Amino acid sequence: MTTMALDVAYRTGWACSDGMVGSIDLSEHKGDLAWMGLVLASHVDRLIAQHHVTELVIERPFYRAGGTAVYALGGLAFVAHMRARCANVPRREVTAWEVKKWATGDRKAKKPAMVEAAKRLGWAPKNDDEADAICILSYWLAKNGQQARAA
Numbered sequence: 001m002t003t004m005a006l007d008v009a010y011r012t013g014w015a016c017s018d019g020m021v022g023s024i025d026l027s028e029h030k031g032d033l034a035w036m037g038l039v040l041a042s043h044v045d046r047l048i049a050q051h052h053v054t055e056l057v058i059e060r061p062f063y064r065a066g067g068t069a070v071y072a073l074g075g076l077a078f079v080a081h082m083r084a085r086c087a088n089v090p091r092r093e094v095t096a097w098e099v100k101k102w103a104t105g106d107r108k109a110k111k112p113a114m115v116e117a118a119k120r121l122g123w124a125p126k127n128d129d130e131a132d133a134i135c136i137l138s139y140w141l142a143k144n145g146q147q148a149r150a151a
Helices: 033-050 068-086 096-104 111-120 128-143
Strands: 002-007 011-016 021-025 053-059 091-094
Touching (some): 002 033, 021 128, 033 053, 033 068, 053 128, 068 091, 091 096, 096 128
């Protein structure tokens, strides 16, 4: 049984309770939202199958920005939900505020603090997208009496 966390964005971070972590760069497709969705869908499908994912935790998009960013983030979150649903994987959502508060003590923590939090949890994120996904995963598992193992 593997839980996977996604921090959906133009660079989507992912982390699995089996210790694997990575990111998916969708930024080169910013002008084509449909293509971004297709690329994300193929990655989510592959990750679900490869890691035998039994639960997906997604950071709920925060709609502070306007325009295309809001539209894209909502669409990408929808794609992740849809692909997990098609694979019969239950989906959960968490807010950035609750994850940041748990990981750093500050619900408005910036990216460097999240990277440090992921490192304190025993992981070695390559970027802040991975760090966010690690913290989402670790928060969800801790909330449910479990623990992820860093690779």
